[in-house]
Amino acid sequence: MTKLLSISALALAASTAGAAAQDIGACLITKTDTNPFFVKMKEGATAKAEELGINLKSYAGKIDGDHESQVAAIETCIADGAKGILLTASDTSSIVSSVQQARDAGILVIALDTPLNPIDAADATFATDNFLAGELIGKWAAAKLGDDAADAKIAMLDLGVSQPTVGVLRDQGFLQGFGIELGDPNKWGDEDDPRIVGNDVTAGNEEGGRRAMENLLAKDPMINVVYTINEPAAAGAYEALKAIGREEDVIIVSVDGGCPGVQNVADGVIGATSQQYPLDMAALGIEAIAQYAADGTLPQPTEGKDFFDTGVALVTGEPVDGVDSITVEEGMDLCWG
Amino acid sequence: MTTSADEAENIDATAAPQAEAVAEFDQQHSTLQRVQHFLHQIPAAVPLIVLVLSIIVFGLLLGSKFFSPFALTLILQQVAIVGITAAAQSLVILTAGIDLSVGAMMVFSSVLMGQFTFRYGIPAEIAIGLGLMAGTVMGVINGVLVAFMRLPPFIVTLGTWQIYLAANYLYSANETIRAQEIEEHAAALQFFGLSFRIGGAVFTYGVVLMLVLVFGLAYALRQTAWGRHVYAVGDDKDAAELSGVQTKRVLVSVYALSGLICALAGWVLIGRIGSVSPTSGQLANIEAITAVVIGGISLFGGRGSILGTLCGALIVGVFSLGLRMAGTDPQWTYLLIGMLIIVAVAIDQWIRKVSV
Numbered sequence: 001m002t003k004l005l006s007i008s009a010l011a012l013a014a015s016t017a018g019a020a021a022q023d024i025g026a027c028l029i030t031k032t033d034t035n036p037f038f039v040k041m042k043e044g045a046t047a048k049a050e051e052l053g054i055n056l057k058s059y060a061g062k063i064d065g066d067h068e069s070q071v072a073a074i075e076t077c078i079a080d081g082a083k084g085i086l087l088t089a090s091d092t093s094s095i096v097s098s099v100q101q102a103r104d105a106g107i108l109v110i111a112l113d114t115p116l117n118p119i120d121a122a123d124a125t126f127a128t129d130n131f132l133a134g135e136l137i138g139k140w141a142a143a144k145l146g147d148d149a150a151d152a153k154i155a156m157l158d159l160g161v162s163q164p165t166v167g168v169l170r171d172q173g174f175l176q177g178f179g180i181e182l183g184d185p186n187k188w189g190d191e192d193d194p195r196i197v198g199n200d201v202t203a204g205n206e207e208g209g210r211r212a213m214e215n216l217l218a219k220d221p222m223i224n225v226v227y228t229i230n231e232p233a234a235a236g237a238y239e240a241l242k243a244i245g246r247e248e249d250v251i252i253v254s255v256d257g258g259c260p261g262v263q264n265v266a267d268g269v270i271g272a273t274s275q276q277y278p279l280d281m282a283a284l285g286i287e288a289i290a291q292y293a294a295d296g297t298l299p300q301p302t303e304g305k306d307f308f309d310t311g312v313a314l315v316t317g318e319p320v321d322g323v324d325s326i327t328v329e330e331g332m333d334l335c336w337g
Numbered sequence: 338m339t340t341s342a343d344e345a346e347n348i349d350a351t352a353a354p355q356a357e358a359v360a361e362f363d364q365q366h367s368t369l370q371r372v373q374h375f376l377h378q379i380p381a382a383v384p385l386i387v388l389v390l391s392i393i394v395f396g397l398l399l400g401s402k403f404f405s406p407f408a409l410t411l412i413l414q415q416v417a418i419v420g421i422t423a424a425a426q427s428l429v430i431l432t433a434g435i436d437l438s439v440g441a442m443m444v445f446s447s448v449l450m451g452q453f454t455f456r457y458g459i460p461a462e463i464a465i466g467l468g469l470m471a472g473t474v475m476g477v478i479n480g481v482l483v484a485f486m487r488l489p490p491f492i493v494t495l496g497t498w499q500i501y502l503a504a505n506y507l508y509s510a511n512e513t514i515r516a517q518e519i520e521e522h523a524a525a526l527q528f529f530g531l532s533f534r535i536g537g538a539v540f541t542y543g544v545v546l547m548l549v550l551v552f553g554l555a556y557a558l559r560q561t562a563w564g565r566h567v568y569a570v571g572d573d574k575d576a577a578e579l580s581g582v583q584t585k586r587v588l589v590s591v592y593a594l595s596g597l598i599c600a601l602a603g604w605v606l607i608g609r610i611g612s613v614s615p616t617s618g619q620l621a622n623i624e625a626i627t628a629v630v631i632g633g634i635s636l637f638g639g640r641g642s643i644l645g646t647l648c649g650a651l652i653v654g655v656f657s658l659g660l661r662m663a664g665t666d667p668q669w670t671y672l673l674i675g676m677l678i679i680v681a682v683a684i685d686q687w688i689r690k691v692s693v
Contacts, residue, residue, distance in 0.1 A: 201667055
């Protein structure tokens with residue numbers, strides 16, 4: 001009888017232990033579930049969650065900028081009793097109150113890719129150093145131009161009028177890397193360096209990239225350096241330049257490292273791009289949630305930074321002195337999408 | 338607008354026929370009311386005046402940079418896609434409906450054209466044909482739901498907007514087909530991006546298509562039985578039905594044509610952005626409705642001209658480029674466009690009073 005009892009007790013213990021692992025719930029909330037960047041992120045999170053026996057649920061906005069769906073997703077995760085949330089916020093400021101509710105409920109919230117505003121609104125941020133990503137392409141463009149950098153004509157193709165942090169960081173990083181004095185580093189468009197022809201917004205897609213490039217070319221047709229927020233916008237800008245026959249004498253730089261973008265570097269459409277690693281962000285995020293669920297450890301930021309840096313590398317076919325870069329082939333191996 | 342001499346003459350002129358008239362409505366003749374009457378007869382006049390004024394204002398502000406053949410034709414290029422989807426939207430709104438799915442039909446058609454070519458190796462010309470058919474079928478689905486199931490157009494297209502967009506993402510796996518590959522293997526997909534020059538002016542074939550389409554539809558709406566039926570259905574569906582118009586057939590034809598035009602817009606979209614990208618055109622439905630409303634077509638149906646829609650799209654284009662060249666924050670564009678929308682609807686309401 002005692003034996004039977006102890007066996008059933010053991011069985012019970014085993015089953016609760018098994019259930020405990022499955023009981024760790026985690027949520028992944030992305031801007032959309034169609035952008036290859038977030039598809040890759042979901043892939044990384046799902047694989048790691050399966051490995052660690054975590055029950056992962058994924059949510060996404062309908063379109064980029066769909067803030068309401070993300071708030072609803074956070075509320076669902078709270079109601080669901082999740083242990084951790086990985087969040088790529090569409091609206092980095094407005095989401096803060098919802099994030100606070102989740103944290104009050106004892107949930108670990110990690111911002112992926114896009115830092116919240118303020119950054120410490122989340123328990124941790126796992127992201128590309130977007131400022132550094134911008135700085136790398138800025139330095140590369142300046143080195144590429146050499147002495148001509150002193151009278152370059154620069155077009156800035158940004159993300160959106162609401163100036164989300166990721167767009168601001170890349171923009172400001174690029175300018176700093178290029179050697180242009182920044183105004184307020186928390187916003188773009190306030191610099192008074194005459195080399196900047198203007199800023200325009202692209203929504204991060206081809207259509208917006210083309211329109212923004214056309215607008216700035218109408219302002220000054222002699223633009224010779226184009227910063228773009230991401231590679232689809234760069235592809236659109238290239239079409240606008242091609243339409244006026246200037247695609248050969250303009251340097252386009254970008255950030256992301258998606259496979260079509262890296263292919264565009266190979267084809268000479270984009271001069272250089274800074275590559276980021278969404279799969280790593282998500283996998284590391286899931287590991288951090290597992291750790292937190294096990295013993296309450298909070299993830300620590302990279303030394304000297306206020307977030308955990310998941311790395312960035314400059315991809316170009318034409319390396320320049322003084323700026324580390326990887327080749328197009330290496331970039332292709334690591335690309336996403 | 339009218340001099341006092343004109344006015345005097347007018348009073349004389351009206352006095353005379355009134356004497357011999359057998360039966361005539363009592364007409365009032367203040368200047369304002371004559372303007373109102375004039376605008377009622379020519380619905381494209383208001384947007385045309387606004388368009389000309391805005392070109393003049395930006396021309397004065399920015400000088401030859403803006404007021405150049407290059408910049409002015411650039412505006413045409415920038416509004417080509419909105420202009421074409423707005424033409425489709427105009428047809429539907431004239432029937433007192435609304436089509437929220439125009440952008441979704443456009444982008445899904447373009448994705449189908451691209452994926453058929455690259456995924457299945459179908460020759461581009463045939464893939465384009467299939468894409469155009471797919472757009473038409475999407476339109477027919479909208480039309481049948483509206484005409485035969487008698488569901489409100491807003492609800493129907495609210496649903497199909499999301500269905501077509503989701504199908505677009507699911508089918509494409511959100512994969513972009515790069516411009517370089519299209520150029521190499523399926524140049525026909527980029528046909529509407531090709532351009533030709535007349536002096537300093539640059540026209541793409543997409544712009545030509547927009548102009549041909551708008552003027553063709555304007556002719557069809559004014560001069561053909563089908564066109565008059567479209568207006569009749571929008572003005573008073575029951576009355577149209579009683580007078581022998583096959584309203585259901587007219588409605589389905591309008592939605593089908595809307596779908597086909599959106600698919601054409603999808604083809605133009607590939608030409609414009611070079612690549613096939615499933616994330617394009619997310620705001621096309623709102624932009625199309627904006628052009629239609631600023632263009633003076635009544636959201637209550639049966640009133641307005643498709644030429645007004647073209648002006649509406651161009652006004653938005655002029656504002657966007659003009660303000661950008663003046664170096665203002667893009668937010669100002671949205672603010673002014675928003676004000677224009679409200680003014681346009683207010684004018685529409687005011688003009689309507691003439692017919693009551």
